[in-house]
Amino acid sequence: AAVDKGVDFAQYFCTYGYLYHQKEMLCDKVRMDAYFNAIFKNKHHFLGKTVLDVGTGSGILAIWSAQAGARKVYAVEATKMSEHARALVKANNLQDVVEVIEGSIEDITLPEKVDVIISEWMGYFLLRESMFDSVICARDRWLKPTGVMYPSHASMWVAPIRSQLGEQKMNDYETSMEDWHYFLEDTETNYGVDMSVLTKSFSEEQEKYYLQTSLWNCLHPHQVIGNPSTVKEIDCLTATIKDISEVRSHITSSITICSSRLCGFGGWFDVHFRGRMEDLAQEEVELTTAPSVDGNTHWGQQVFLLYPPVSVNEGDNLNVSFSMTRSKENHRLLEVDLGCEIHQASGKHLQTLEKKFYID
Amino acid sequence: AAVDKGVDFAQYFCTYGYLYHQKEMLCDKVRMDAYFNAIFKNKHHFLGKTVLDVGTGSGILAIWSAQAGARKVYAVEATKMSEHARALVKANNLQDVVEVIEGSIEDITLPEKVDVIISEWMGYFLLRESMFDSVICARDRWLKPTGVMYPSHASMWVAPIRSQLGEQKMNDYETSMEDWHYFLEDTETNYGVDMSVLTKSFSEEQEKYYLQTSLWNCLHPHQVIGNPSTVKEIDCLTATIKDISEVRSHITSSITICSSRLCGFGGWFDVHFRGRMEDLAQEEVELTTAPSVDGNTHWGQQVFLLYPPVSVNEGDNLNVSFSMTRSKENHRLLEVDLGCEIHQASGKHLQTLEKKFYID
Ligand SMILES: Nc1ncnc2c1ncn2[C@@H]1O[C@H](CSCC[C@H](N)C(=O)O)[C@@H](O)[C@H]1O
Ligand SMILES: Nc1ncnc2c1ncn2[C@@H]1O[C@H](CSCC[C@H](N)C(=O)O)[C@@H](O)[C@H]1O
Numbered sequence: 001a002a003v004d005k006g007v008d009f010a011q012y013f014c015t016y017g018y019l020y021h022q023k024e025m026l027c028d029k030v031r032m033d034a035y036f037n038a039i040f041k042n043k044h045h046f047l048g049k050t051v052l053d054v055g056t057g058s059g060i061l062a063i064w065s066a067q068a069g070a071r072k073v074y075a076v077e078a079t080k081m082s083e084h085a086r087a088l089v090k091a092n093n094l095q096d097v098v099e100v101i102e103g104s105i106e107d108i109t110l111p112e113k114v115d116v117i118i119s120e121w122m123g124y125f126l127l128r129e130s131m132f133d134s135v136i137c138a139r140d141r142w143l144k145p146t147g148v149m150y151p152s153h154a155s156m157w158v159a160p161i162r163s164q165l166g167e168q169k170m171n172d173y174e175t176s177m178e179d180w181h182y183f184l185e186d187t188e189t190n191y192g193v194d195m196s197v198l199t200k201s202f203s204e205e206q207e208k209y210y211l212q213t214s215l216w217n218c219l220h221p222h223q224v225i226g227n228p229s230t231v232k233e234i235d236c237l238t239a240t241i242k243d244i245s246e247v248r249s250h251i252t253s254s255i256t257i258c259s260s261r262l263c264g265f266g267g268w269f270d271v272h273f274r275g276r277m278e279d280l281a282q283e284e285v286e287l288t289t290a291p292s293v294d295g296n297t298h299w300g301q302q303v304f305l306l307y308p309p310v311s312v313n314e315g316d317n318l319n320v321s322f323s324m325t326r327s328k329e330n331h332r333l334l335e336v337d338l339g340c341e342i343h344q345a346s347g348k349h350l351q352t353l354e355k356k357f358y359i360d
Numbered sequence: 361a362a363v364d365k366g367v368d369f370a371q372y373f374c375t376y377g378y379l380y381h382q383k384e385m386l387c388d389k390v391r392m393d394a395y396f397n398a399i400f401k402n403k404h405h406f407l408g409k410t411v412l413d414v415g416t417g418s419g420i421l422a423i424w425s426a427q428a429g430a431r432k433v434y435a436v437e438a439t440k441m442s443e444h445a446r447a448l449v450k451a452n453n454l455q456d457v458v459e460v461i462e463g464s465i466e467d468i469t470l471p472e473k474v475d476v477i478i479s480e481w482m483g484y485f486l487l488r489e490s491m492f493d494s495v496i497c498a499r500d501r502w503l504k505p506t507g508v509m510y511p512s513h514a515s516m517w518v519a520p521i522r523s524q525l526g527e528q529k530m531n532d533y534e535t536s537m538e539d540w541h542y543f544l545e546d547t548e549t550n551y552g553v554d555m556s557v558l559t560k561s562f563s564e565e566q567e568k569y570y571l572q573t574s575l576w577n578c579l580h581p582h583q584v585i586g587n588p589s590t591v592k593e594i595d596c597l598t599a600t601i602k603d604i605s606e607v608r609s610h611i612t613s614s615i616t617i618c619s620s621r622l623c624g625f626g627g628w629f630d631v632h633f634r635g636r637m638e639d640l641a642q643e644e645v646e647l648t649t650a651p652s653v654d655g656n657t658h659w660g661q662q663v664f665l666l667y668p669p670v671s672v673n674e675g676d677n678l679n680v681s682f683s684m685t686r687s688k689e690n691h692r693l694l695e696v697d698l699g700c701e702i703h704q705a706s707g708k709h710l711q712t713l714e715k716k717f718y719i720d
Contacts, residue, residue: 027543067552
C-alpha cells in the first residue's frame, strides 16, 4: 500500500517539528542514559568512523556520536526540526563533523556508506509509528557490510496484569451509553426524530474507544501477576520489513501471585546495544521500558484490558495467542488480536477469552 | 493554493466520521432549536420544494426538511457518516424523499437544481474550517435563481472582555520556560550538550502555544466590558470566496463598566434565517453564539488575550483594527491581527496594543 506523503506528514511527522515534543524525549532519563552509555562506553565503534543518525530530531544522537570521535556524522531529519539540529550542532562546534540533512531517509542520498547507523525509532510497544521501516531502508542502502546497528536488537514483551483501568473504562463506556439513551429520548421528544437505529453503531464506536483501544499506562511491577514472555525478537542487522509488519506468537505465562485478578495484559519492549557478532560492544547496554518502580520511560506500557477480570491463582497457566498487524487505514498504527486460555493449577480448563485491540 | 484531499481528510473530515462528534452537535440545544424553528416556522419554504443539505452529517437537517414537506432532499456528506444518515432516513421512513449521497459537494452532481440550500457550516468564530467555501460552491452550481439559503445571513462580533485566562496562560508559559532552563542545565551537566541556542525558538514556540493561540471559552455576559461590534457581515446568497477569505475591519467600542481591566477580546458569531428578499421568512430565526447565561453553544467564544491587562474605565474608547486571514499551511485555520488604541474618556491617548493570534 503506497503511503501518501502529505497525509503521513499531517498525521505523523508534524508533532516532531515541535521542540516541545523533542524535549519530552530529551527529558526521558532512562532513554537518554541508555543511548549516552551505549555510545560513550563503546567509543571504539565511533572513533574515526562514519555514522548515520536516522531521524536526528534535535540532533542529540548525532552530536554524541561526534563527541565520541566520529569522523563524519550524517544526521537526517524529515521535519523542520533539522534547522534546530543544525543550530545546535553549530553551537556545540561540531559543524565540521555533523552534517544535518533535511529530508526523508527514503529520499536522500549520502556521499558514502557508513560504519554505524544509530536511531531512536521506537514507538509505543516498540512498533507503533512503523519507523523501523525507515531504519531498514537506511541500513539496506547505506550501511557497510561490516557496519553496526545502534541499537542492535529489540524485543517485545507481554505479561498478565491486574489493574483498575478495566472498571474505569467500563464505567466510562456505560455512562456514555446511558447518556446516549437520554439523547435518544430528547431527540424524539423535542425534534421528532427517532435515532434509535444508530444505537448499535454508537455502542460499537464507544466500545472501540473505551474498551478496545490499548491504553498508555505506567504499570507498577506489582501489577504484573505472571511471567512476562517475549512475543518478538528483532535483530536490527537482518530484520526485513516483512519480519516486522506482523507479529504472531503463542506464549505461556504462569501466574505468580496467589488469588489475584487477571485484568488484561501489559505490553512493553526493550532494545539492546550489543554491537555486531564480529565487532561486539565493549559494554552492552540495555534500554528497557518494563514496569519499574523508578525507571519509567515516556513509552510507559500498553495495556490491553479484558473485562470482567477473571480470578486466578498462583500456578495457573495462561496460553496466550498474540497477533499484531498494521492498521489498513494507517500503516503507523497497529491492531492486536489476543486470545487467552486459562488452565487452573488444579488441571481444570477455565475459560477462553478473545479480544481485538487497536493501538492508536 | 490547491488542497491535497488526502491531507484535508486526515486533518479535517476524519472527526466528522464519528457518531460521538455528530452527537455533540445534535446535543447543542441552541443550535438544534434554531434550525428546527427555522424550518418548521417557515414550512412554506420547504413544502413541495427541492432541498440540498450540504454536509448532512447524521442527516438531521435533511430529515427535518423532509418532515416539513419537501418533495425531494439531497443530503450530501463527505464522510462515512453518510451510511448512518442513510440508515436514519430509512428508520424514519423518509427514504422516498431524502437521498443521501456520499461525496464532497465539490465532486458530486445532482439531477436538478434546488429551491433551498440548508447547511450547518459554521466553525469556531464562524469561519474556522472554511466550510462556507463548500456552501458557496454548492450555491453557485445547484441553487435556482429564486432559491433560498438556510441560513441566509451571518455576522461576526468582537468585544472587549475581562478574564482570568491571561494570568493562567502567562503562568503556564512561565512555568514551561523555567522548566526549560532546568532542562538546559541537566542536559549540559549530564550529557555534555549545550542546548541554550534553542532557547529563543523554544520560547517562541511556547509563546505561540500559550499566549498567541485563541482560546475556546464560555464567556459570561459580565465579562464583556464594552460594546460588541460587527467585524463582518455575510449575505449567504451573494458572498464570494474572496469576500470571506479575508476579514478586515476597523471598529470602535466604548467601555461600559467602571474601573475594569481590559484583558483581551472575545469573538463570536450569529447566523440568521431570513429567507430571501423576494421570498421572506414568515418567522425570522436567529442563532447566536454570544456570551450568555444559559444559552451557551458548543461553539463558545474565541478569546484573544492581551497581557498584561490594562485598566480601563467607563466611557474609554477603543479603536480596534481587526484583520483575519487563512493560515498558509492549512486553509481551514485562521490567523488574526489585532490592534487596539485606548482613548481615555479624559481625552488622553493611553496605549497601542498589537498582537497576532492563531485560531488552531
Ligand atoms: N523516514 C524518516 N526520515 C527522516 N526522519 C524521520 C523519518 N521517520 C522519522 N523521522 C524523524 O525521526 C525522529 C524520531 S524521534 C528521535 C529524535 C532523536 N534522534 C532523539 O533521539 O532524541 C523524529 O524527529 C522524526 O521526525
Ligand atoms: N465539502 C463537503 N462536502 C460534503 N460534506 C462536507 C463538506 N464539508 C463538510 N462536510 C460535512 O459537513 C458536516 C458539517 S457538521 C453538520 C452536520 C449536520 N448537518 C448537522 O447539522 O448536524 C460534517 O459531517 C462534514 O463531514
